[in-house]
Amino acid sequence: MASRTILKESQIMKIHYITGIAAIFVVALHIMMRLVVPFEQSLEYDYIIANYKNIVYVLILEAILVLISVHGFNGIRIILLELRQSRAWENMVTVVTISAMIGLIAYGTRTIILANGL
Amino acid sequence: MIMSNTAENKNEKKIRLKVYRENRGQDSGSHYDTFEVPYKKWTTVLDALLYVKSYMDPSVAIRYSCRMASCGSCGMKINGIPKLACYTKISELETSTIECEPLPNFPIIRDLVTDFSRFFDHHKSMHPYIEAKESSVDDTRKGTFSFYQSPEDVDKYLQFSYCIKCGLCYSACPTVGTDVNFPGPQALAQQYRYFADTRDESAKRLDIVDDRHGIWRCHFAGSCSKVCPKGVDPALGIQLLKSYMLGISKNDKVPAKKIEVESIDNRYNSSAKTE
Numbered sequence: 190m191a192s193r194t195i196l197k198e199s200q201i202m203k204i205h206y207i208t209g210i211a212a213i214f215v216v217a218l219h220i221m222m223r224l225v226v227p228f229e230q231s232l233e234y235d236y237i238i239a240n241y242k243n244i245v246y247v248l249i250l251e252a253i254l255v256l257i258s259v260h261g262f263n264g265i266r267i268i269l270l271e272l273r274q275s276r277a278w279e280n281m282v283t284v285v286t287i288s289a290m291i292g293l294i295a296y297g298t299r300t301i302i303l304a305n306g307l
Numbered sequence: 308m309i310m311s312n313t314a315e316n317k318n319e320k321k322i323r324l325k326v327y328r329e330n331r332g333q334d335s336g337s338h339y340d341t342f343e344v345p346y347k348k349w350t351t352v353l354d355a356l357l358y359v360k361s362y363m364d365p366s367v368a369i370r371y372s373c374r375m376a377s378c379g380s381c382g383m384k385i386n387g388i389p390k391l392a393c394y395t396k397i398s399e400l401e402t403s404t405i406e407c408e409p410l411p412n413f414p415i416i417r418d419l420v421t422d423f424s425r426f427f428d429h430h431k432s433m434h435p436y437i438e439a440k441e442s443s444v445d446d447t448r449k450g451t452f453s454f455y456q457s458p459e460d461v462d463k464y465l466q467f468s469y470c471i472k473c474g475l476c477y478s479a480c481p482t483v484g485t486d487v488n489f490p491g492p493q494a495l496a497q498q499y500r501y502f503a504d505t506r507d508e509s510a511k512r513l514d515i516v517d518d519r520h521g522i523w524r525c526h527f528a529g530s531c532s533k534v535c536p537k538g539v540d541p542a543l544g545i546q547l548l549k550s551y552m553l554g555i556s557k558n559d560k561v562p563a564k565k566i567e568v569e570s571i572d573n574r575y576n577s578s579a580k581t582e
Contacts (some may be wrong), residue, residue, distance in 0.1 A: 194519070199552045202523045270519055271486040279519060
């Protein structure tokens with residue numbers, strides 16, 4: 190029954206649960222940091238750029254990006270695995286979700302770095 | 308089409324039985340036949356179906372055996388919920404119409420009879436037997452030794468050993484509905500039953516279920532535990548197994564002690580001599 194994979198399903202699910210729980214905390218932190226100013230002001234261009242210069246804020250953003258991407262794309266992988274069953278489909282789903290996850294993290298990180306002006 | 312037996316006493320209470328009809332391999336499609344069946348306080352749905360078979364339509368296909376919730380043969384969807392027909396009284400349902408359908412998540416063979424092959428394949432894949440290194444089946448048959456288990460050891464798996472493999476939990480599981488490779492609550496609960504047994508020494512039990520379509524596809528809907536006619540809680544077994552796999556629970560199982568006992572033959576012979 191067990192298939193040959195790089196990570197065991199239990200290891201993947203440990204990562205899934207840890208990223209899910211950690212995401213709750215960092216998103217809560219992110220929202221609280223937004224709440225220190227009025228909502229309209231928090232959406233102003235200068236304020237946002239200023240936030241991107243704040244290294245703590247940037248680290249939280251990067252953490253959110255990684256945690257949500259890993260948790261979310263693994264969730265999509267699980268849904269798609271339950272939708273259809275065949276070796277080709279499962280391998281395709283795994284490759285596509287991992288590629289999309291890496292792509293999104295890379296693109297998001299690039300945006301954070303550019304806005305930060307590093 | 309409503310069929311009723313006119314020979315019955317008109318004062319007798321009657322229930323309308325709506326039975327799903329389908330014959331695999333024939334193009335007639337599926338439909339419902341309705342029968343009016345007399346019933347008493349203690350009449351079960353199986354009794355009513357057997358009445359239909361005896362007096363109204365002998366072609367209705369049902370599977371049954373013990374009529375006492377021990378064999379697990381007569382599982383079907385009764386008013387939308389998987390139940391054992393022999394264990395469901397008509398008077399308890401409190402409806403004027405009872406709808407009998409085959410168990411969901413199982414291929415239909417005919418009418419209310421479903422194919423359990425895949426279900427039993429999943430069950431077998433769990434190695435549902437005790438695997439002990441130092442004791443062969445032959446040794447056990449000789450009856451020359453026994454394993455010591457404390458009541459606490461037995462309590463860990465006892466409820467899961469009450470499973471009668473009726474398939475109700477499997478049919479109620481939403482994951483099985485979309486993922487045919489998912490072993491289902493029955494098989495996974497049996498895996499826990501042997502994993503928790505101190506007589507079992509298999510090191511591969513957790514690996515068997517640690518698969519893409521294994522235990523992690525259980526999303527804890529809990530419907531398996533709700534429909535079990537024997538009071539087994541498969542969802543609990545699955546969560547306990549998961550907690551061991553995540554390292555939340557430590558596997559502190561102490562292997563059961565092997566105790567030499569007098570062989571059954573010797574005991575029989577010695578008791579025969581004294582008599």
